Amino acid sequence: MNTAHKYMESTQMPSIVAKSLPKTWMTWAVFFFFCASVFGLAMRYFFIGDFPVLEYKNLLHAHSHIALLGWGYLLVTGILVFTFIQNPIRLNIYRKIFLLTVIANLGMMVTFPVQGYGLFSIAFSTFHLLLSYAFTYHFFKDLKNIKSNTGKTLIMLSLVWMVVSTIGLWAIAPIGSILGRLHPLYYLSVQWFLHFQLNGWFVYALLGLLLSFMEKKGYSVQISTPILIALHLSLFLTFALSVAWSNPSNYLLATNAIGVILQAFAYWIILKSAIKYLNHQTNLSKNWINHLLWIGLISLLAKAAIQAALIIPDVANIAFTIRNYVIGFIHLVMLGAITFGLGALALNQNWLVKNLISKIGWITLAFAFVSSEIILLTQGTLLWAKMGFIPQYHLLIFLASALFPLGLIFLLIAQWQASFQKHQLPKFIHKQKNQFKSKNTETMKSTVLMSLGAAMLLMVSCGGGSSENQGSYTPPSAQKEKVADPKGIGEIKNVDLGDGIDEALAQKGKAILDMKCTACYQYDGKRVVGPGFEGVTNRRRAEWIMNMITNVDVMLDEDPVAQKLFEECLTRMPNQNISLDESRQILEYFRKNDFERTGGSDAAMN
Template sequence: METVQIHIEQQQFKSVRNEGFTLSSMRWAVFFFLMASLLGLLMRYFFVGSVFEAIEYKNILHAHSHIALLGWGYLLVTGILVFTFVKNQERLRLYKKLLFGTVLANIGMLLSFPVQGYGLFSITFSTIHLLISYVFAFHFLKDLAKAEKSTGTYLIKFALIWMLISSIGLWAVAPIGATLGRLHPLYFMSVQWFLHFQLNGWFVYALLGILAYQLEIKGWGIAFSQVKAWILHFSLLLTYALAVSWSTPIRGLFLINAVGVILQAIAYYWILKPYVQQAFPNFSIPNSWINRVMYLGLFSLVLKAAIQVALVIPDVATIAYTIRMYVIGFVHLVMLGAITFGLGAYSLKNQVLPISSLSKWGWFSLSLGFILTEILILGQGTLIWAKMGFLPNYYLFLFLSSIFFPIGLILILTDIFRKNNTLKTSEQTIQIMKNNTQILINRKTMKSTMLMSFGVALLLMTSCGGGSNESQGTYTPPSAQTTEKQADPKGVGEIRSVDLGEGIDEAMASKGKAIVDMKCTACHQLNDKRVVGPGFQGVTSRRRPEWIMNMITNVDVMLDEDPVAQALLEECLTRMPNQNISIGDSRDILEFLRKNDLEKTGSMDAALK
């Protein structure tokens, strides 16, 4: 009986140790999600209120994206993987050390990016995170190899492989930036390489693999041959073409992307169909709130694939990367929708995350924030595409809807800390049990020793006839030194002379405002504040009218050849899309910018003087 009791108590202690590691990982993951949501809220406040001059939008943007991907996303996925596949206590101690290093790296990025953007400290902490992820991948692949081979483990293995492949883009930006400069298309392609294979490779494969594995341990099989697997891999490679077209708009890339998204949709169908049939028979909305969270995650993944299928039409694909709302909405659909709710529901089902009324309201708030913001972002993008202007108070409503994210995360984090306190009490109890177990072991050992000693003594006495004598980089290098080119104040393009007329033409300015509202205000504000791109205030006093109109109508050539446009691109690190604006429409925009400058600064056209 004592032996049975010892075995049970040892197993209980190991279970608590495993749960403690996982809860710690999830606690930090949710904490960084909260930080990313607050940074995102601050970014949206830029459009509705005033912020301190010392706070730069692009620095907040870099901090938000890094903490969301490398804090929340990375810790969520790796925490679930360790929870699911690693039980050995020695291995758990190793992963605990890696978790400690990952947390420190994320805290470093959280503190440095808002202050300096890409700089010495932020790049150092990003590189540390990257190196830790290599160590994690190396050790986890060894642990994964011990599991029974299945579709789930196969997809998880390739999730890690794609994570490693995505990092090639980070290492590439250093030599490309040093030799070709940060304005070269290869530089932007390297950044897009990292983002594409992180989102659609590392995170999506991990989600698909975990869902498949969950089915398999319940006795369901997913027929997924090598041919089907390579169709999935091939689709991932081909869909990178759309990301390339963002910086290098070549018609043939759209065809490559079209083939990729069709193959991807087929592969997703093969993997998700068995899971949906088992989890959601008849496609009915489940009664359980946890299953509804899972439903939202799966719906987001299916919607992602459906949107990508629509991109087989070249004009639609052009719109997708030209309208910034669509880009943001799509990234959120993958990261917030599919990954957060898909893996979040898995964590709740397996008690990786706590389940209570507090947790329920937290996830409800997250879901509400996600649905409202996606409707606003994608809806506004559609209005821009349809040339129907902006929703009234769009940015205000977007800001208010985003408040639901930190509210929900605070509730979830509070519940995690509550469970953590309970777990600490359990650990103390288990420690007492462990001490008692050790006493039992010592007693048992003493008894065994006495019996053995007696037996040895008896043997000696018989023989002698009596007697007795114990695991971006994220690195942004300085531009290559190039021969300085003399800038033409009129820019590069066919517009060499502009007749401004007398005063402001109100009819032209009104038409120009409508176009600016539709195509420009997602990246530019009418004041002097920089968001994605520079503010419009004072532009007619800094640039000649010909330069402004050439920048609007001939943006690709301007970014390639005009030194002033290149300097702006290097400063903003976001390539202005070609929105195919006609010369007539660009003249209307110019007139509106003249009127805006006159109203805000009291002067205009100073560049002509």
């Protein structure tokens, strides 16, 4: 009896962990989603007003890291744990990994907006990376005891792709040291990480969890080996489009075309069963959670359909040169497929709270997602057609983006309300639970305060993230102290500017800039990703400007001025395949823009 009593006491705490952990885990995930949405909203504000406190590129890094590693990562790993892990002792291990992951995300959330890529933001990111390996190790260990099926296979592969994606992160440092940050491989390392995160880790997890959900409901889905091979092969082949972004090639576009066809076929075969199941097993008109699941499935199918259109080379070029399409596509995966697809599964299992407040929050998020996607894709299409901007485009996209934090506030309120509700438990367990919750709350508070305090202390010690304290890098070509040719490097040796401004030529140039450049550059002097266009003809010769536009890869590799600009921006300017005639049109608009804003142009030619 004494042994049994001691055993019962030893298992009280883990059992309480099993009951309280899901909502705690999901609440933190929603919190980081809220923070990422605030960073995204601040980025939108840069285009309609002044934001003197923080830099755009730092907010961009904070937004992307917290969205992927905060919201996305915690949502997926949480659902994986609570779907497959029942042992309270094992859950306690995941609780510890979860708490450390929260600290890593809090560190990134504080340091990235202030210092961008710096010592401490990279340290917190690396800490998160190591924790993801620990999670993968333990989860693979636990999955060995679970019956094999298609859902389990896809989930195991999702973790494999997550680990594979991190190869790109580890490659960044040696590539930067040996080849320099100007080298295309440096950019491709980042794209490798993003590609296998979005299309491997997240999408495979969504497909595997969806099939596992159906299998638990008694609906068995068998996916043949050839379909799985096609799915895996498409994952690698579609990376060719990222390579083509910096190294345009018809062979790469053809490789991507094969990949997107295989991907569309595999997605349809897998999701066809899920759609058939949902049509027969759920009442779409009465269950708002099923609406969310449908948004997720439709978004995933739309992703495959959009990528399938890239078999047309001109469409493929548009896909990675018009920034609105790029952002819309990423949101289609992260906000559409992952957020609504996995969010619906978490709501069905009560890991995310489902009540009236929660419903209002999710409806607001759905409206924010749909409206922002419509605005982004419509604007991208107008730019492709050279028809300019939607009236008040930047204000409209800002207002649509403002709905994201609003909806997430409702979700957080719903989660917090549920955390404080009293549950009817036996007296002894209820007492133990309250003690545990009190201890856990104190631990969480102290953990948050310590991590925030440590992060602030680190930032103060590094001078608030100033460029002097982030370290500097001198590319190999710059180390030779080359004398910069004021005309740049390329086939443009002399430019005849003519008399005055050619208005027709300038308008054609503006249409090209609107389509391919305004996501990273502004016409005034405001820095976004890159410096503002204002005054460029007074700083650079016409030949240099046109060579930079048409011969960007060589300029970044060999021209000291271009390399210095890259060091400031830390974003490699893509090869947009702009012709000589188009570059002359762009130059003419630069001249017109400078004359209107500064009262003069072409000072660098004198």
